[in-house]
Structures are given as C-alpha cells and as structure tokens.
Amino acid sequence: MSNRTFSTRQARWRQDRASLMQVRHKVFVDEQGVPAEIEMDKADAHAIHLLAEDSAGNPIGTIRLLSNGQIGRMAVLKAWRGNGVGSALMTMILNHPAAISGPPPFLNAQTQAIPFYRYHGFIPVGEVFLEAGIPHRRMEIPAYDQSKI
Numbered sequence: 001m002s003n004r005t006f007s008t009r010q011a012r013w014r015q016d017r018a019s020l021m022q023v024r025h026k027v028f029v030d031e032q033g034v035p036a037e038i039e040m041d042k043a044d045a046h047a048i049h050l051l052a053e054d055s056a057g058n059p060i061g062t063i064r065l066l067s068n069g070q071i072g073r074m075a076v077l078k079a080w081r082g083n084g085v086g087s088a089l090m091t092m093i094l095n096h097p098a099a100i101s102g103p104p105p106f107l108n109a110q111t112q113a114i115p116f117y118r119y120h121g122f123i124p125v126g127e128v129f130l131e132a133g134i135p136h137r138r139m140e141i142p143a144y145d146q147s148k149i
C-alpha cells in the first residue's frame with residue numbers, strides 16, 4: 001500500500017454528477033467497453049453516491065448504494081488502483097447509515113473482481129451470468145442474511 005493521498009466523501013448526484021461520470025466513463029466505457037447508455041441508468045438520481053478525490057480535488061473513484069441494498073459502480077481510475085481507494089469507498093458505504101439500517105447489501109460482481117469483494121466479506125451466490133457482455137456473479141455478506149441465522 002503506498003501513501004498517495006486521497007479523500008472520500010458522500011457526493012450529491014446533482015452537484016457531483018460530472019465528477020462521478022468522469023470516473024465511471026473512463027473505467028466502464030473507455031476501458032471495459034460497456035455501452036454508455038447502460039452505464040448511466042435511472043437509479044443514479046436516487047442512489048447514495050460516494051466519491052474519492054486526489055489531493056487536488058480531481059475525481060479518482062466512485063461507488064453507489066441503491067435503496068434495495070445493491071452496491072455498484074465500484075470504479076477506481078487505473079492509475080490509482082492498488083492504493084486502497086476501492087477499499088476506502090467500500091468500507092465507507094458499508095458503514096453508511098442507509099446500508100446499516102436498510103436491506104442487506106449485495107452486488108453483482110464482475111468475476112475478475114470477486115477477490116476484491118471477498119476481501120470485504122462478500123461471498124459469491126448462484127451462477128455466473130452475463131451483463132453488458134461481462135461475466136458477473138451475485139455476492140452477499142453472509143452476516144446480513146437474517147433468513148439463514
């Protein structure tokens with residue numbers, strides 16, 4: 001882990017939309033080839049968004065939480081990966097009051113990112129499926145699954 005300086009904060013869709021979209025577009029559309037119209041959806045307007053920024057205030061990472069507990073749009077610019085940015089965002093969203101008091105958090109992980117989410121306590125559930133042509137698998141945090149206790 002390097003000591004590159006960054007900060008994380010809750011974003012507001014209306015004010016921070018350009019910053020959030022800049023990171024997501026670079027990572028999902030430019031790098032991964034996800035169609036831009038799939039990348040941005042109607043859920044954005046009502047989601048809780050977190051933003052990571054470098055010391056100059058440039059956006060470098062994003063994550064969002066939907067009211068059904070779904071976590072998504074986990075993205076860190078390539079140049080910043082491996083510096084704890086993704087982990088900082090994930091930790092912050094899992095500790096957000098909406099995640100603690102809301103439905104159990106889950107996500108649809110790109111299979112290449114499963115180890116990252118395991119690191120944060122998620123386990124794969126069910127079969128691999130394709131979304132935007134990319135293999136995904138649902139992941140949940142077992143402790144949140146009250147029905148299995």
Ligand SMILES: CC(C)(COP(=O)(O)OP(=O)(O)OC[C@H]1O[C@@H](n2cnc3c(N)ncnc32)[C@H](O)[C@@H]1OP(=O)(O)O)[C@@H](O)C(=O)NCCC(=O)NCCS
Nearest residue numbers: 074075076081082083084085086087109110112113115116
């Ligand atoms: C997945 C992603 C968000 C991780 O962000 P990051 O800032 O690089 O992650 P961190 O630096 O906090 O890494 C935390 C740990 O997870 C590991 N890790 C991170 N990404 C990983 C990956 N894709 N596969 C395996 N391990 C991974 C790191 O090695 C690190 O472990 P360590 O602390 O023991 O070294 C980032 O790689 C990314 O944006 N990828 C492209 C977009 C993407 O795939 N998003 C997920 C869509 S479901």
